[in-house]
Amino acid sequence: MSQVETEVLIIGGGIGGAAIARELSKYKVDATLVEKGVDVGQGITKYSSTIMCQGANVLEFRSEYHNSRLVWAGMSLMEPLCRELDVPFKRIGSLELVKDQAGMRHPEKMMRRFSNWHGKYLPADIEPLQFIDRETLRRWEPNVDKKYIGAVNDPNIAVNDPVRLTIALADNARKNGIKILLETEVLDISAGTDEFKVQTNNGSITCRYIINAAGEYVGKIAQMADADDFVLYPVKSYQAVLDKKVGGLINRMVLATGSGMVTPTIHGNLFFGISPGSQRLGKAHDHSTDKKLADAALRHAQELVPAISARDIINAFVGFIVFRNFEIGWHECTVGVSRWVPRFINASIGFPGICAAPAVAKEMIEILTQQGLRLEENSQFNPYQKAMPDFSDLSDEEKKKLIAQDPRYGHVVCRCETVTEGEIVEAIKRGARTLDGIKFRCRPGMGRCQGGFCGPRITKILARELGIPEEEVTKKGGESRNLLYKSKELLEAQQ
Amino acid sequence: MKLQDVDVAVIGAGPAGMAAAIKAREAGAEKVILMERAEELGGLLHQCVHNGFGLLYFNEDLSGPEYGHRFIEKVMDTGVTPLLETMVVRLGQDRQIGAVNTREGFITFRPKSIVLAMGCRERSRGALNIPGTRPAGVLTAGTAQRFVNVEGFVPGKKIVILGSGDIGMIMARRLTLEGAQVEAVVEILPYIGGLIRNEVQCLHDFEIPLFLEHTVTRIHGEQRLEAVTIARVDGQRNPVAGTQRVIACDSLLLSVGLIPENELSLMAGIQLDPVTGGALVDETRQTTVPGVFAGGNVLHVHDLVDNVSWESELAGESAARFAAAGKPEARGEIKVKAGRNIRYVVPQTISGRKDTTLYMRVSEPEETVRIKVGNITTKGMRAVKPSEMLKIELSADKLEKLKEGTQEIIVDCEKRGGK
Secondary structure, three states, X not given: OEEEEEEEEEEOOOHHHHHHHHHHOOEEOOEEEEOOOOOOOOOOOOOOOOEEEOOHHHHHOOOOOHHHHHHHHHHHHHHHHHHHHOOOOEEOOEEEEEOOOHXXXXXXXXXXXXXXXXXXOEOOOOOOOEEEEHHHHHHHOOOOOOOOOEEEEEOOOEEOXXXXXXXXXXXXXXHOOOEEEXXXXXXXXXXXXXXXXXXXXXXXXXXXXXXXXXXXXXXXXXXXXXXXXXXXXXEEEEEEEEOHHHOXXXXXXXXXXXXXEEEEXXXXXXXXXXXXXXOEEOOOXXXXXXXXXXXXXXXXXXXXXXXXXXXXXXXXXXXXXXXXXXXXXEOOOEEEEOOOOOOEEEEEOOXXXXXXXXXXXXXXXXHHHHOOOOOEEOOOOOOOOOOOOOHHHXXXXXXXXXXXXXXXXXXXXXOOOOEEHHHHHHHHHOXXXXXXXHHHHHOOOOOOOOOOOOHHHHHHHHHHHHOOXXXXXXXXXXXXXXXXXXXXXXXXXXX | OOHHHOOEEEEOOOHHHHHHHHHHHHOOOOOEEEEOOOOOOOHHHHHOOOEEEOOOOOOOOEEHHHHHHHHHHHHHHOOOEEEOOOEEEEEOOOOOEEEEEOOOEEEEEOOOEEEEOOOEEEOOHHHHOOOEOOOEOXXXXXXXXXXXXXXXEEOOOEEEEEOOOHHHHHHHHHHHHOOOEEEEEEEOOOOOOOOHHHHHHHHHHHOOOEEEOEEXXXXXXXXXXXXXXXXXXOOOOOEOOOOOEEEEOOEEEEOOOEEEOOHHHHHOOOOEOOOOOOEOOOOOOEOOOOOEEEOHHHOOOOOOHHHHHHHHHHHHHHHHHHHHHOOOOOOOOEEEEEOXXXXXXXXXXXXXXXXXXXXXXXXXXXXXXXXXXXXXXXXXXXXXOOOOOEEEEEOHHHHOOOOOOOOXXXXXXXXXXOO
């Protein structure tokens, strides 16, 4: 059992916790982030859609909500943040499709709101919306269903890889002095007058401030400290990733009221999902997919883009959107000091959490200051870092140069995504400890064969680099070992 | 060897690529290179330690490695140049190849002709969209085969296998011999997906339960697989309510079909057959891009390696001829179309002027039938099944029956006999 003392404890290594840690690293502060998983970004962050930056859909948000203000602020913060951390960010834009004249009422309202809110609630740098007619729609997106009579073009929507951003935020925070403890699960919290005593599976932590950014477990953590002055309702969403060979079916995200959305991803796949508008309550923490939801999502996606086929799905998963006021059909975030426990700050970002995260992090600095924490600037803070090489994205000349420097970049391990041994070794150097950890850093196994070919090879490389036997390699930590026995082990046990 | 002078480049050194490269050399191509991403020749044959290889080609019962070894020796003897640990990452419409390896780095060259022999891959869980959680312990049968036969690991001790493809049934036997308990082989169709001999020798002989018209409807377990739910399916392949049962297991192997690996072919602008998933070819195995040929599982999924070797030899020979002539022979223009109860026919076009073998599969099992190739020939069969590929040989003299100007030939599987 170890004893850790820290001024600020951040619980949860998802996009929220990582963004807060990175923001805090701009100051001279003794802060620690604990994550129960073996890696950051593996909770609901992993299950979120690829939309990083919102656009016209934020016009649906009510201006009086805290969540709306965070999302709007996040819209301007995301791109510069991605640039600092060398994380790709692509503004693909979106088209909200309109089926008939009656369907025009909603886009018209959005356009009106846009002009009223621009510069008031919405950041000044947001691009204006524009209505495109049937012909333009056909020309821009020939694979969108012919029944639509036009669309609202929103150039603001951007895609990225939320897990990569989370990893980059955590890496940058660590480099700038924040301690990050993985595989550290908070089991109990007792609140004293001046400090909290936090029990974990790895010993106890004493701290003065707690930031509860535990994602879907935010309620459970708050309960431990009797700081749960909110009720959350999880809503299940279903999302599917399609083969890159159909990645070019559309160029922009397309969506329609009552249907799901279909979007290209930053990696060139196609992605579809049922939006939270469909509002299906799920059992908390149950990330299993079910056939009804899958079938409905596919039907919705085909409404928008008829060429989408179940045959091209390479992976599907379930995410949660945590609604606070489900009964009134609206959702609010829970970002602020618990009304009951001073210095215990809940940071349950609302929907869409990815976009709001940078703004939540900035707000956290204000909240901590109000709670009495003195924050002095960290003059050593370095906001920049370099992403690891992405071999498949390089020009021929760059490929040649990289292989000449390190021949392992000439050894392609994952054929579907063209990932080299050099990248896998670099990912391990940067902290990957599991098959999923490598997959989310450089994509082997994310392609159409889903690791069938490269799985055994990556297992070998991981075992070699970590100096462990191959049968101890896990998919995602804990009990998720891939190979349970050595050859002949079962036969010997029977004798 | 200077890559600039290559006559024939073969992509992939499994059974198809090796046969094509050897034949290309034998047919007179001087510089033949055999490009392989793995560290040795032979492809998947190394992990196929069971027997049943070469019964037709060598008239002997060999294991996969033995069958492969005979070709590896011949590759060396005939003077083919292997280029190992080299991954082709690009194929242009002009036959320009881009490849990487650790020695030369990134290389580009343009051979006179190319044989595609990239084989196939297994369908994964994502393609099936099986509902449930995402634990460790769900893997394709072929990946499990590699772990057990090459790497020296056994994925688990309580196994369920979804799909009754050949690799799945062979792994059911293999894992039983390794001391694991195979709880069930679950097949959605009313008949098995692989060869009869594998059903008998791998399942029946080892008393492994086979559930036909069943499928896996749910995957359970957070970190490692804990159980699967299986259920009976109706005629539309939908699960029947009330027939679910939960089987505790730590591993689920998927043997649910193979997909020809044609990403490079698509890059080169080659047209694919939507049914086979492989290129559209004529009887020389030339694709729709001149000078690019294909053979083996990249073209259509075979059940016997012997046929892979033969077909690829044809592609290799044609590639050598193309490299020598520098221009395509007149492409076969007569379309060969799948008719009644025929799922596909390869090649999809023929010239009608030379001896040709048609490879085909039926859509549904049927008994007492006759395969009728237009008005050219018929062949009576006692029983046909989708899992067993059929071969019909068309000799040049039979093809003379074709009327001048014939544009298409339809292949039907007809019911035979009045009663």
